[in-house]
Amino acid sequence: MAQLELRDVHTAYGQSQVLFGVSFSVEPGECVALIGRNGVGKTTTIRSIAGLVAPRRGAIEWLGENITGRPSHRVAKLGIGYVPEERRIFPELTVWENLDIARRETPGGWDEERVFELFPDLRPIQTRLGGVLSGGQQQMLTIARSLMGNPRLLLLDEPSEGLAPRVVESLREQVRSLKDEGLSIVLAEQNLSFVLSLSDRCHIMEKGEIRHSGSTGELRDHPEILEQYLTV
């Protein structure tokens, strides 16, 4: 049984429908990538899983349990961590406070110590306000914050966006080490080298649908597939 399964998910914001029947699954420990241009529905797919927008049709199952339309705080408690594209650090909370509010203790799980081992740059700025952090620091903090809730699956929305190449490099290593620990990941990303080096399977989205699914190896060997969907 897949850990996460989406079946024919249709999602709309008011009158404007964004997703037209998205289906895919994530196995435990797997990194599944959603790629595609801006506005194809990657973020909406992630927000649908996180419980931030309820699908109109279709089902989302987590460990065999139907979680479609559940409020986001209950989805999070089941072990799905959401890392938003805009990072959404609480600007008037310190770095430590940003971590503390997401804390959900589990024996042997994540705490400040382990988070700072993974993101050493955060340790010296614990008392700094979230609003004054650099883009890279914010990105680390938003992932670290989700980890404090001890998720089993991480929803990463455009983590490399707007970051300097060197920062993207270290982020890649950090995400890889999370994956090596057995965390499942859904990665929505436009940075192809980032995607190809981290994911196991890729789904290429276009106009709210998945147009192509395949292993990352296949895409690496056949760059023309990517070209077909991603060039403007």
Place this chain on the structure above:
Amino acid sequence: MESLVRFAREELGNPGLATLLDQPSFAFIQVLNSVSQGMNLFIIASGLSLIFGVLRVINFAHGAFYMFGAYILYSVAESYELGFWTGVVAAAAGLAAMSIVIERGLFRFIYDKEHLMQLLLTFAVVLILTDLAKMIWGTDQYSVSYPDGFGGAVDLGLTRYPTYRLLLIVVGPVILVGLMLFTARTRWGRLTRAATQDREMLGALGVNVPMIYTGVFILGSALAGIGGALAAPFNSPTPGMDATIIVDCFVIVIVGGLGSIVGSFIGALIYGFVFNFGSVIVPNWQDVFPFLILLVVLLWRPWGLFGRPEGEGA
């Protein structure tokens, strides 16, 4: 100084101002009156501000909550003779219980609605609660005696001053510090601040935000209840007491900045001073002064002394 006093009395024809300048003890009493009235108002207004800061709802019914606090104190302390302090606790508990029902049953459904809808709903709650109060307590004016040990006056050197009012001067800052420690140092406080900044994100991190809203509403309403209970000995519980207090509280929280606890504290002090000194210097016009401050603050800093412009930060 003597020439100033004479100037005030003879040239300005203002005996109030002359007495203020002439008699330090009289001026001192006015200062104490200002602070004690300000502190009582702060206790109530802080609850209103706290609720707005987190829930973004302007609760018109806050004044009615205050009135219920005063009535509950009367019933517990005077009718059932269970003691004044039991009455204060009962007022806080009673308002907490009432606020759970009101928040879960009504307010919960209007957080996403426009302010006008919210005002209409909270105004409806005012009408229901004031009628409910009349059904329970009638339309009489009740007198409440001071708690044991606080009925007298203390010699402060310059003058003697009622012990009970001094107590209010102490309780106000205690509540201020308590609320500040709560928001700054406790996990609930951190969650509350996070909820004001990005409610959706907080929920996605696994925090039950509606629960936090209920908690904040209980706390804010209990403060109104405590404020009403503490006011009962000098503001006899009576119908209509809710209408005056809500206007005072609005002036205070708008002057201080909606959502700012420190702002409410400063706003309440300003209100106290302007009201008390105003009534000495220009008798019969004291009710106008608070609105004058409101006007000045709104023109100069529409978001209040300690608030921040809409759309900036939280």
